[in-house]
Amino acid sequence: MSTNQTNKLTALAYWASIDTASPETMVAAASAHLPEHFCWTGPSPLGEVTGPAALATQVLTPLKSAIPDLVRQTHLFMGGQSSDHVGDEAKDAFWVAGTGYLTGTAVQSFLGIPATDHPLRIRWSEFIRFQGEVMVESQVIYDFVDWFDQIGLPVLPKSRGAEHVYPAATGYDGVLTEPQSSIETAQTLKLGNALLYGGLNGFDQNALASMGMADYFHPNLKWYGPGGIGACLSFTEFEQLHQQPWLAAFPDRKVVGIESLFAEGRLLAASGIAGVEATHTGTYLGEPASGANLKIFGIDFWLQNNNQFTENWVFVDMIDLFNQMGVDLFHRMTTLHQQQQLEH
Numbered sequence: 382m383s384t385n386q387t388n389k390l391t392a393l394a395y396w397a398s399i400d401t402a403s404p405e406t407m408v409a410a411a412s413a414h415l416p417e418h419f420c421w422t423g424p425s426p427l428g429e430v431t432g433p434a435a436l437a438t439q440v441l442t443p444l445k446s447a448i449p450d451l452v453r454q455t456h457l458f459m460g461g462q463s464s465d466h467v468g469d470e471a472k473d474a475f476w477v478a479g480t481g482y483l484t485g486t487a488v489q490s491f492l493g494i495p496a497t498d499h500p501l502r503i504r505w506s507e508f509i510r511f512q513g514e515v516m517v518e519s520q521v522i523y524d525f526v527d528w529f530d531q532i533g534l535p536v537l538p539k540s541r542g543a544e545h546v547y548p549a550a551t552g553y554d555g556v557l558t559e560p561q562s563s564i565e566t567a568q569t570l571k572l573g574n575a576l577l578y579g580g581l582n583g584f585d586q587n588a589l590a591s592m593g594m595a596d597y598f599h600p601n602l603k604w605y606g607p608g609g610i611g612a613c614l615s616f617t618e619f620e621q622l623h624q625q626p627w628l629a630a631f632p633d634r635k636v637v638g639i640e641s642l643f644a645e646g647r648l649l650a651a652s653g654i655a656g657v658e659a660t661h662t663g664t665y666l667g668e669p670a671s672g673a674n675l676k677i678f679g680i681d682f683w684l685q686n687n688n689q690f691t692e693n694w695v696f697v698d699m700i701d702l703f704n705q706m707g708v709d710l711f712h713r714m715t716t717l718h719q720q721q722q723l724e725h
Contacts (some may be wrong), residue, residue, distance in 0.1 A: 384475055385645070386560060390513050392460075392477040395509075395516065399437075404446045406529030409438040414699045416515055422654055423521045424678070425701035426492060426711060447491035448483070450502070454548035456481040457694065458556040458684050459650060464570060467653070471510060471518075476641045478650045480506040480682060480694055482547070483523075491713065494525070495718055504547050504607075506587050506640055506680045506696045508652040520640065520652045522680050522696040527608030529714050533721070536713040537699075538667045540621040542604075542611025550692060551603065551648065561646030569685045570644035572597065576683075577636050577651065591693070594620070599689045606695045609666055610693045628667065631675070634643050634659030649683040649690075661706050671706045678702075 395414040402410035413432035421430045423440065430436045445451055460477040483503040487496040504524035509516050519608065529536050549555060576597045595616065598604075604613040606623055613619040628634070639653030655676035662670050678698035683690045703710050 385462070387514065388475050388477050389458070389460045389516065389558065391511075392479070392509050393458075393517065396479075399441055400451070402441075402445070404442045406432050407442045407445060408582060411437040411441060414516065416517065419517060419519070420519065422497045422521045424523055424525060424680075424698040426702055432689070443489065444491055447489040447494075447496070448485040448487050451483055451485040453505075454482040454484060455479050456547075457550065457554055457648065458558070459645040459648045459682075460557075461566065461645045463641040463643045463649075464574065465639050465642040465651075467638045467640050470512075471640060474641070475511045476643055476650070477511070478506070478508045478641075478652070478682070480504070480680075480696075481549070484700070490516035493715055494528060495532065495534075499532055501528065501531055502545075502547075503528050504696070506682075506694075508680065510641070520654060520678075522678070522698055524608050524644040524696065524699075525561045526699045526710065529710075530608055534714045536710045536717070540606075540609060540611030541626065542606055542613045542618065544608075545613050546614075547605050547694070553646060553684060557645050557648065557682070565646050568688065569649050569683075570686055571575070571649055572640075572688060572690070573642060573644060573649040573683065577639075577642065583637055589696075594624070595677055597690055599686070600692045602690065605693065606694065607699055609695045609699050610695075610697075630663040630665035630670070631659035631661060632663070634677075647685045649685060654678050654681045665706075665713045668703070668706055668708055673705050673707070675702065675705045 398414055415433040417432050419433055421436045430439055454624055458479040462475050466472045483505050486500050504527055506522050508520045510518040512717040527718050545586045598616050599667050600616050602616040602619055608624055613622050634657055635656045639651050639656040642651045656679055657677040659675045661673045661675055678701055680696040682694040684692040
């Protein structure tokens with residue numbers, strides 16, 4: 382069995398263990414699969430956690446206690462050897478990645494997010510780095526802004542794109558448990574490198590056409606952005622509803638260093654805790670320019686078909702992004718909740 386296939390089985394076993402663990406057994410479940418030096422980086426306000434016991438205590442147990450019927454739905458699942466890295470220890474590393482929903486009903490608060498009788502579908506994404514056969518690092522984003530929206534606590538203006546649209550791949554089984562074509566994998570990775578370091582970094586701060594995005598994305602592109610941005614259901618919508626406002630606010634933004642960039646078959650994946658750097662020089666989602674120099678935590682998955690990307694699943698740590706702009710979205714959520722309670 383190949384290294385990639387072995388790693389995918391290891392990741393699936395880890396997820397199955399923590400998904401079925403109770404709050405009382407979570408430390409043991411995480412410790413059975415992760416080394417003591419395991420480094421987990423999550424979205425703000427969770428941040429960096431070291432070791433399985435700390436991860437269980439600070440993240441996994443509180444989440445399971447808040448949502449006892451939590452179920453993982455996996456829409457995309459893949460692995461591969463990265464062609465990019467930050468730091469020599471991750472050079473040519475193998476990664477496994479997945480995304481989908483965490484479903485359930487919150488009976489207790491989590492990080493101050495109030496309990497609700499409304500069933501939740503929380504977007505999740507996770508990238509796991511391997512060293513040999515051992516999982517040593519994980520990068521995770523939960524879509525907190527979309528979670529807030531689902532329980533009636535919108536912290537950002539209504540999304541320009543379609544809200545709560547995060548489906549599995551269209552006409553394609555994105556859960557890649559079997560080995561994929563090496564030829565197709567190479568083609569997807571080549572297209573991804575060209576998109577990230579050619580197209581996206583080719584903006585001349587004048588015209589969108591300078592990026593040549595039409596070369597990489599199909600006209601019927603489905604682009605599934607995070608809460609606060611929403612989904613764009615064509616390439617035209619992608620340019621008008623996301624790219625134009627994003628580049629007006631952050632015209633100098635560049636992909637500067639991502640921890641992982643790998644492909645498997647027709648799927649491409651990339652993650653970067655500070656993968657994009659930008660200066661906040663224009664109004665974004667109602668917030669005026671702060672002049673702040675930003676480091677943006679993002680995760681992406683793409684589906685390639687006939688040498689164009691037809692779907693793109695996008696995660697941005699919006700809480701951290703707005704923190705850097707001087708805006709505390711968790712505080713805004715708490716204030717909205719308190720106002721609602723007073724009104725009722």
